Amino acid sequence: xxxxxxLVDRQPDGVWIVTLNRPEKRNALNAETIEELxxxxxxxxKDGARAIxxxxxxxxxxxxxxxxxxxxxxxxxxxxxxxxxxxxxxxxKMEYGxxxxxxxxxxxxxxxxxxxxxAAHIRVADPSTYxxxxxxxxxxxxxxxxxIRVTNLIGKARMVDMMLTGRVYQGxxxxxxxxxxxxxxxxxxxxxxxxxRCAENLPLTNFAICSAxxxxxxxxxxDAAYAEACVAGxxxxxxxxxxxxxxxxxxxxxxIRPNS
Ligand code: 1HE
Numbered sequence: 001x002x003x004x005x006x007l008v009d010r011q012p013d014g015v016w017i018v019t020l021n022r023p024e025k026r027n028a029l030n031a032e033t034i035e036e037l038x039x040x041x042x043x044x045x046k047d048g049a050r051a052i053x054x055x056x057x058x059x060x061x062x063x064x065x066x067x068x069x070x071x072x073x074x075x076x077x078x079x080x081x082x083x084x085x086x087x088x089x090x091x092x093k094m095e096y097g098x099x100x101x102x103x104x105x106x107x108x109x110x111x112x113x114x115x116x117x118x119a120a121h122i123r124v125a126d127p128s129t130y131x132x133x134x135x136x137x138x139x140x141x142x143x144x145x146x147x148i149r150v151t152n153l154i155g156k157a158r159m160v161d162m163m164l165t166g167r168v169y170q171g172x173x174x175x176x177x178x179x180x181x182x183x184x185x186x187x188x189x190x191x192x193x194x195x196x197r198c199a200e201n202l203p204l205t206n207f208a209i210c211s212a213x214x215x216x217x218x219x220x221x222x223d224a225a226y227a228e229a230c231v232a233g234x235x236x237x238x239x240x241x242x243x244x245x246x247x248x249x250x251x252x253x254x255x256i257r258p259n260s
Contacts, residue, residue, distance in 0.1 A: 005033040006040065007057070014050030015195045023058025029112050029144075030066040034086050037116075041093035041101075045207070050199035053191045054120060055104040059128070064111025067138070084143035087112070091119035091145050095214050098207035100198040104191035105129045105180060114179075115144035118153055121210055122194055123180035126187040130170040131179045133162045152217075153178045202244075208235045 007019040018040060020027035044052060056062055075083065094101050103120035110132045117123055133150070135142050142150075142163070151159045154177045161167055175183045184190040198206060212231045216224045235241075247253035 001039045003036050005030070006036050008040065013196065014048055014199050015192065016044065016049045016052045017192065018052055018054050020056045020062055025066065026058065026060045026063035026108065027056045027113070028063045028066040029116070030069045031083060034090050037090035038086065038093060041090060041097050044099045045097060049099045050203065051100045051102065051195035053102050053104055053188070053195045055188050055191070056106065060107035061105045061109045061129070062113030062116055063108055064113045080143070087115070087144040091116065094119045096211045098211045100195065100206055100210050102191040102195050102198070104188040106187055111135055112144045114150060115142060115146045118149035119145065124182040124184060124187040124191045124194065125174060125180040126184060127171065129174070129180070129187070130168050131174055132166060132168045134166055136163045137166050202238065202240050204238050205235055
Protein backbone atom coordinates (compact mmCIF):
# COMPACT_ATOMS: atom_id res chain seq x y z
CA UNK A 1 0.00 0.00 0.00
CA UNK A 2 1.27 3.49 -0.81
CA UNK A 3 0.85 6.04 1.93
CA UNK A 4 0.43 9.76 1.33
CA UNK A 5 -0.18 10.78 4.93
CA UNK A 6 1.94 8.27 6.86
CA LEU A 7 5.66 7.58 6.88
CA VAL A 8 6.32 3.90 7.53
CA ASP A 9 9.84 2.91 8.56
CA ARG A 10 10.08 -0.89 8.82
CA GLN A 11 13.20 -1.76 10.81
CA PRO A 12 14.95 -5.15 10.51
CA ASP A 13 13.99 -6.24 14.05
CA GLY A 14 10.29 -5.94 13.19
CA VAL A 15 9.83 -2.57 14.90
CA TRP A 16 7.88 -0.24 12.63
CA ILE A 17 7.96 3.49 13.17
CA VAL A 18 4.77 4.95 11.74
CA THR A 19 4.60 8.73 11.61
CA LEU A 20 1.51 10.82 10.97
CA ASN A 21 2.96 13.07 8.31
CA ARG A 22 0.84 16.20 7.90
CA PRO A 23 2.79 18.51 10.18
CA GLU A 24 1.57 21.60 8.31
CA LYS A 25 -1.96 20.59 9.41
CA ARG A 26 -0.80 19.47 12.87
CA ASN A 27 -1.44 15.89 11.76
CA ALA A 28 -5.20 16.46 11.68
CA LEU A 29 -6.96 13.27 10.64
CA ASN A 30 -8.53 13.64 7.21
CA ALA A 31 -10.56 10.79 5.69
CA GLU A 32 -7.59 9.62 3.64
CA THR A 33 -5.35 9.26 6.69
CA ILE A 34 -8.02 7.17 8.40
CA GLU A 35 -8.13 4.82 5.39
CA GLU A 36 -4.35 4.53 5.49
CA LEU A 37 -4.49 3.65 9.19
CA UNK A 38 -7.12 0.99 8.44
CA UNK A 39 -4.87 -0.49 5.75
CA UNK A 40 -1.73 -0.37 7.86
CA UNK A 41 -3.17 -1.88 11.02
CA UNK A 42 -5.10 -4.53 9.06
CA UNK A 43 -1.90 -5.93 7.56
CA UNK A 44 0.74 -5.16 10.19
CA UNK A 45 0.84 -8.58 11.83
CA LYS A 46 0.73 -10.53 8.58
CA ASP A 47 3.44 -8.22 7.15
CA GLY A 48 5.79 -9.04 10.02
CA ALA A 49 5.48 -6.10 12.41
CA ARG A 50 6.56 -7.14 15.92
CA ALA A 51 5.81 -3.76 17.51
CA ILE A 52 4.76 -0.37 16.18
CA UNK A 53 5.71 3.09 17.35
CA UNK A 54 3.09 5.66 16.35
CA UNK A 55 4.45 9.19 16.21
CA UNK A 56 3.58 12.58 14.75
CA UNK A 57 5.73 14.78 12.49
CA UNK A 58 6.34 18.31 13.75
CA UNK A 59 5.71 19.66 17.23
CA UNK A 60 2.27 18.07 17.78
CA UNK A 61 1.13 14.45 17.89
CA UNK A 62 -2.33 15.01 16.41
CA UNK A 63 -4.95 17.80 16.30
CA UNK A 64 -7.87 15.40 15.85
CA UNK A 65 -10.53 15.51 13.16
CA UNK A 66 -9.58 17.56 10.12
CA UNK A 67 -11.96 20.40 10.89
CA UNK A 68 -11.33 22.21 7.62
CA UNK A 69 -12.06 19.11 5.52
CA UNK A 70 -15.16 18.50 7.64
CA UNK A 71 -16.29 22.09 7.19
CA UNK A 72 -15.72 22.08 3.43
CA UNK A 73 -17.32 18.67 2.88
CA UNK A 74 -20.52 19.83 4.62
CA UNK A 75 -21.28 16.18 5.40
CA UNK A 76 -24.75 14.76 5.91
CA UNK A 77 -25.49 12.90 9.17
CA UNK A 78 -25.24 9.59 7.32
CA UNK A 79 -21.88 10.54 5.80
CA UNK A 80 -20.41 11.49 9.15
CA UNK A 81 -21.87 8.38 10.78
CA UNK A 82 -20.12 6.27 8.14
CA UNK A 83 -16.89 8.23 8.52
CA UNK A 84 -16.94 7.58 12.26
CA UNK A 85 -17.29 3.87 11.58
CA UNK A 86 -14.09 4.04 9.51
CA UNK A 87 -12.36 5.72 12.47
CA UNK A 88 -13.59 2.85 14.63
CA UNK A 89 -12.35 0.36 12.07
CA UNK A 90 -8.87 1.92 12.17
CA UNK A 91 -8.68 2.22 15.95
CA UNK A 92 -10.15 -1.24 16.57
CA LYS A 93 -7.60 -2.73 14.18
CA MET A 94 -4.96 -1.00 16.31
CA GLU A 95 -6.29 -2.08 19.68
CA TYR A 96 -7.35 -5.62 18.73
CA GLY A 97 -4.80 -6.31 15.99
CA UNK A 98 -2.36 -8.24 18.14
CA UNK A 99 0.72 -6.06 17.49
CA UNK A 100 1.86 -3.82 20.37
CA UNK A 101 1.36 -0.14 19.47
CA UNK A 102 3.32 2.44 21.45
CA UNK A 103 2.25 6.05 20.95
CA UNK A 104 5.08 8.60 21.15
CA UNK A 105 3.26 11.76 22.23
CA UNK A 106 4.22 15.42 22.11
CA UNK A 107 2.43 18.74 21.93
CA UNK A 108 -1.30 18.56 21.25
CA UNK A 109 -3.01 15.21 21.74
CA UNK A 110 -6.49 16.59 21.34
CA UNK A 111 -9.93 15.52 20.18
CA UNK A 112 -9.57 12.68 17.72
CA UNK A 113 -5.83 12.77 18.43
CA UNK A 114 -6.56 11.62 21.97
CA UNK A 115 -8.98 9.02 20.58
CA UNK A 116 -6.15 7.72 18.39
CA UNK A 117 -3.64 7.73 21.26
CA UNK A 118 -6.06 5.95 23.56
CA ALA A 119 -6.28 3.02 21.12
CA ALA A 120 -2.53 2.42 21.55
CA HIS A 121 -1.38 -0.12 24.12
CA ILE A 122 1.26 2.15 25.66
CA ARG A 123 1.38 5.95 25.65
CA VAL A 124 4.64 7.82 26.23
CA ALA A 125 4.43 11.57 26.87
CA ASP A 126 7.10 14.27 26.97
CA PRO A 127 7.00 17.61 28.82
CA SER A 128 5.34 19.35 25.84
CA THR A 129 2.44 16.88 25.70
CA TYR A 130 -1.06 18.01 26.61
CA UNK A 131 -4.41 16.29 26.40
CA UNK A 132 -7.81 17.84 25.72
CA UNK A 133 -11.20 17.13 24.20
CA UNK A 134 -12.19 20.47 22.62
CA UNK A 135 -15.23 18.99 20.88
CA UNK A 136 -17.58 20.64 23.35
CA UNK A 137 -16.26 24.11 22.52
CA UNK A 138 -16.47 23.43 18.79
CA UNK A 139 -20.10 22.33 18.84
CA UNK A 140 -19.07 18.74 18.17
CA UNK A 141 -19.07 15.39 19.92
CA UNK A 142 -16.44 12.68 20.02
CA UNK A 143 -16.87 10.12 17.24
CA UNK A 144 -13.68 8.06 17.35
CA UNK A 145 -14.16 6.07 20.52
CA UNK A 146 -13.34 8.57 23.28
CA UNK A 147 -16.55 7.81 25.14
CA ILE A 148 -15.25 4.26 25.49
CA ARG A 149 -11.47 4.44 25.62
CA VAL A 150 -10.82 7.79 27.30
CA THR A 151 -13.54 7.00 29.83
CA ASN A 152 -11.82 3.68 30.51
CA LEU A 153 -8.54 5.49 31.10
CA ILE A 154 -9.68 8.33 33.35
CA GLY A 155 -13.26 7.57 34.44
CA LYS A 156 -16.62 9.07 33.49
CA ALA A 157 -16.55 12.19 35.68
CA ARG A 158 -13.19 13.42 34.32
CA MET A 159 -14.21 12.60 30.76
CA VAL A 160 -17.43 14.62 31.09
CA ASP A 161 -15.50 17.51 32.70
CA MET A 162 -12.94 17.51 29.86
CA MET A 163 -15.70 17.68 27.28
CA LEU A 164 -17.85 20.25 29.06
CA THR A 165 -15.13 22.65 30.17
CA GLY A 166 -12.28 22.02 27.73
CA ARG A 167 -10.02 21.13 30.65
CA VAL A 168 -6.43 20.41 29.62
CA TYR A 169 -4.27 17.82 31.38
CA GLN A 170 -0.49 17.63 31.12
CA GLY A 171 2.67 16.57 32.95
CA UNK A 172 2.64 14.37 36.00
CA UNK A 173 -1.06 14.91 36.58
CA UNK A 174 -1.85 13.37 33.18
CA UNK A 175 0.29 10.36 34.07
CA UNK A 176 -1.38 9.90 37.42
CA UNK A 177 -4.80 9.99 35.75
CA UNK A 178 -3.75 7.31 33.26
CA UNK A 179 -3.71 9.37 30.06
CA UNK A 180 -0.15 8.12 29.51
CA UNK A 181 2.01 5.56 31.30
CA UNK A 182 5.40 7.27 30.86
CA UNK A 183 6.60 10.88 31.11
CA UNK A 184 10.11 11.25 29.68
CA UNK A 185 12.26 13.95 28.08
CA UNK A 186 12.26 12.30 24.64
CA UNK A 187 9.06 10.35 23.95
CA UNK A 188 10.02 8.97 20.54
CA UNK A 189 13.35 7.56 21.72
CA UNK A 190 11.72 5.98 24.75
CA UNK A 191 8.84 4.57 22.69
CA UNK A 192 11.39 2.90 20.41
CA UNK A 193 13.15 1.36 23.43
CA UNK A 194 9.82 0.01 24.69
CA UNK A 195 8.88 -1.26 21.22
CA UNK A 196 12.18 -3.14 20.94
CA ARG A 197 11.53 -4.71 24.35
CA CYS A 198 8.01 -5.75 23.27
CA ALA A 199 9.40 -7.16 20.02
CA GLU A 200 11.52 -9.63 22.00
CA ASN A 201 8.36 -11.33 23.28
CA LEU A 202 6.97 -14.22 21.29
CA PRO A 203 4.49 -12.94 18.67
CA LEU A 204 1.70 -15.22 19.93
CA THR A 205 2.15 -13.90 23.45
CA ASN A 206 1.98 -10.31 22.20
CA PHE A 207 -1.03 -11.21 20.08
CA ALA A 208 -2.82 -12.41 23.22
CA ILE A 209 -1.79 -9.37 25.27
CA CYS A 210 -2.79 -6.95 22.50
CA SER A 211 -6.13 -8.49 21.61
CA ALA A 212 -7.38 -10.84 24.34
CA UNK A 213 -7.19 -8.31 27.18
CA UNK A 214 -9.33 -5.85 25.22
CA UNK A 215 -11.85 -8.53 24.25
CA UNK A 216 -11.96 -9.84 27.81
CA UNK A 217 -12.78 -6.35 29.11
CA UNK A 218 -16.00 -6.52 27.08
CA UNK A 219 -17.18 -9.77 28.71
CA UNK A 220 -18.97 -10.78 31.86
CA UNK A 221 -16.63 -12.01 34.62
CA UNK A 222 -17.69 -15.59 34.06
CA ASP A 223 -17.09 -15.47 30.30
CA ALA A 224 -13.89 -13.49 30.82
CA ALA A 225 -12.43 -16.18 33.08
CA TYR A 226 -13.36 -18.83 30.55
CA ALA A 227 -11.82 -16.86 27.66
CA GLU A 228 -8.66 -16.20 29.69
CA ALA A 229 -8.25 -19.91 30.36
CA CYS A 230 -8.74 -20.66 26.68
CA VAL A 231 -6.15 -18.08 25.57
CA ALA A 232 -3.69 -19.31 28.21
CA GLY A 233 -4.25 -22.85 26.98
CA UNK A 234 -3.03 -21.85 23.53
CA UNK A 235 -0.31 -19.36 24.49
CA UNK A 236 1.21 -21.19 27.44
CA UNK A 237 1.71 -24.41 25.50
CA UNK A 238 3.25 -22.88 22.35
CA UNK A 239 6.38 -24.78 21.34
CA UNK A 240 8.46 -21.58 21.20
CA UNK A 241 7.82 -21.00 24.90
CA UNK A 242 9.43 -24.33 25.82
CA UNK A 243 12.92 -22.95 25.14
CA UNK A 244 12.33 -20.04 27.51
CA UNK A 245 10.90 -22.37 30.17
CA UNK A 246 13.82 -24.73 29.76
CA UNK A 247 16.25 -21.83 30.25
CA UNK A 248 14.50 -20.96 33.48
CA UNK A 249 14.51 -24.56 34.66
CA UNK A 250 18.25 -24.78 33.84
CA UNK A 251 18.86 -21.56 35.77
CA UNK A 252 20.10 -19.71 32.66
CA UNK A 253 16.89 -17.71 32.11
CA UNK A 254 16.59 -14.18 33.46
CA UNK A 255 15.43 -13.62 37.05
CA ILE A 256 13.07 -10.76 37.84
CA ARG A 257 14.68 -8.21 40.18
CA PRO A 258 13.58 -4.83 41.53
CA ASN A 259 14.82 -1.70 39.71
CA SER A 260 18.18 -0.67 41.06
C1 1HE B 1 -6.00 21.98 11.40
C2 1HE B 1 -6.40 21.37 12.60
C3 1HE B 1 -7.52 20.52 12.58
C4 1HE B 1 -4.67 22.60 12.99
N1 1HE B 1 -8.15 20.35 11.38
N2 1HE B 1 -6.66 21.78 10.25
N3 1HE B 1 -9.38 19.41 17.57
C5 1HE B 1 -9.23 20.71 17.74
O1 1HE B 1 -10.15 21.43 18.02
C6 1HE B 1 -7.80 21.21 17.58
C7 1HE B 1 -7.70 22.28 16.54
N4 1HE B 1 -6.32 22.77 16.41
C8 1HE B 1 -5.74 23.58 17.35
O2 1HE B 1 -6.29 23.89 18.38
C9 1HE B 1 -4.36 24.08 17.01
O3 1HE B 1 -4.21 24.10 15.61
C10 1HE B 1 -3.21 23.24 17.64
C11 1HE B 1 -3.19 23.45 19.14
C12 1HE B 1 -3.35 21.76 17.33
C13 1HE B 1 -1.86 23.69 17.04
O4 1HE B 1 -1.73 25.08 17.20
P1 1HE B 1 -0.65 25.86 16.31
O5 1HE B 1 -0.66 27.28 16.77
O6 1HE B 1 0.65 25.12 16.35
O7 1HE B 1 -1.14 25.73 14.78
P2 1HE B 1 -2.31 26.54 14.02
O8 1HE B 1 -1.76 27.84 13.54
O9 1HE B 1 -3.56 26.60 14.82
O10 1HE B 1 -2.60 25.59 12.78
C14 1HE B 1 -1.62 25.38 11.78
C15 1HE B 1 -2.31 24.82 10.59
O11 1HE B 1 -2.86 23.54 10.93
C16 1HE B 1 -3.49 25.65 10.13
O12 1HE B 1 -3.61 25.47 8.75
P3 1HE B 1 -3.19 26.63 7.69
O13 1HE B 1 -3.51 26.03 6.36
O14 1HE B 1 -4.01 27.84 8.03
O15 1HE B 1 -1.72 26.86 7.90
C17 1HE B 1 -4.66 25.01 10.79
O16 1HE B 1 -5.88 25.21 10.15
C18 1HE B 1 -4.26 23.54 10.69
N5 1HE B 1 -4.94 22.72 11.68
N6 1HE B 1 -5.55 21.77 13.57
C19 1HE B 1 -7.71 20.96 10.28
N7 1HE B 1 -7.97 19.86 13.64
C20 1HE B 1 -14.42 11.59 14.89
S1 1HE B 1 -14.88 12.96 15.71
C21 1HE B 1 -13.42 13.69 16.33
C22 1HE B 1 -13.74 15.06 16.86
C23 1HE B 1 -12.51 15.94 16.85
O17 1HE B 1 -11.42 15.52 16.74
S2 1HE B 1 -12.84 17.62 17.00
C24 1HE B 1 -11.28 18.34 16.64
C25 1HE B 1 -10.64 18.74 17.86
